[in-house]
Amino acid sequence: MDRAKSTLEQWRIIQAVVDYGGYAQAAEKLNKSQSSLNHAVAKLQFQLGVQLLEVKGRKAYLTECGEVLLRRSRHITQSVTELELLANNLETGWEPSLTIGREIIYPMDDLVDVLSQFYPVSRGTRVTVLDTVLTGTAELINNETVDIAICGGPPPKGYLAEPLVDINFNLVCHSNHPLAQYDVIEEDQTLAQHLQLVIKDTSLGPNTDLGWLKAEQRWTVANFHEAIVILQKGLGFCWVPEPLVKAAIENGELKKLNLKGSTKRKATLSLVIPNRDKQGPASEMIEQLFKKHHQIESI
Incomplete structure (x- = not known):
């Protein structure tokens, strides 16, 4: 295998000469x-057999070949920097990747707010978010x-949880749906005659579909956004997180149904760390950011 003619230090020097203007x-x-930089660049050009810079007055300018090579060199030096940072992170126990399980009713805006605070200090940690439902x-x-x-x-039994936020659900249908004519729905049989939309449990084992009211006609979808599209077409009724349908209810597109004995449902969303013994510093930081976001004091 042939040895490289140039070094990373030489490329970093020429990048600095260009970036700082001379x-x-x-x-x-x-x-x-300044003489050591001149020598490094001159040696690099000699080793490559290509002129990279030309000096005009007191300023150094890239040649056409220099522009192409410098652009490619930035990818290489950045990759090496990230590799060295990863090695340091692994040495200190900082996780190179994290996976967050998010119950789909947890507001995406809240999740993005937390992760946007984590990103600047993440040290390159890759984050995967898995949307889940119920027993999944x-x-x-x-x-x-x-x-x-979340x-x-x-x-699950044996795990501790930190309550974060309560999410209210509304039972809704399209404003032109037959159920919209009722001020109060008093009998379950009334609902049973219509199509209900439910959210599929993500568990691989026996599962429970979210919010099913035993309607004889049922469509199962993967998430609430799909359910809302169907509702907007005038089909079915569904329990939907209040924040997702508030605007549609206010503008009259969707109708909130009043079910006698159950006008509203509420779910408490909690933060769980499945294995405290294996929790690393990046995971701890995100946990604290979740608590801070929801104004929960850490002990």
Whole structure:
């Protein structure tokens, strides 16, 4: 295997000369002598047999070949920097990747707010978010498939949970749907005669479909956004998180149904760390950011 003709240091020097506008400025930023930078660039050009820079007045400019090579060099030096950072992170126990299990009723805006605070200090940690429903969330926790979980309702047996937020559900249909004529629906039989939309449990084992009211006609979909599209077409009724349908109810597109004995449902979303013994510093930071976001004091 042939040895490389150039070094990363040489490419970093020429990048600095270009970025800072000349040898003198780059020398000051890199805390090196101007002559050492001149020598490094000259040697690099000699080794490659290509002129990379030309000096006009007091400023150095890239040649056409220099532009092409410098652009490619930035990818290489950045990759090496990230590789060295990853090595340091692994040495200190910082996780290179994290998986978050998110019950789909947890507001995406809240999740993005938390992760946007984590991103600037994430050290390159890759984050995967898995949307889950009902016992699918519990399954991920029990199998320790995720590092952090936000579950709806009580956590699986043997796990501690930190309540984060309550989500209210509204039973809704299209404003032109036959059910919209009722001020109060008093009999379950009334609902049973119409199509209900339910959300599919993500568990691989026996599952429960979210919000099913035993309607004889049932369509099962993967998430609430799909259910809302169907509702907007005038089909079916469904229990939907209040934040997702508030605007549609206010503008009259969808109608909130009043079911006698159950006008509203509520789910408490909680934060669960499936394995505290294996929790790393990145996971701990995200956990604290969730608590801070929901104004929960850490102990």
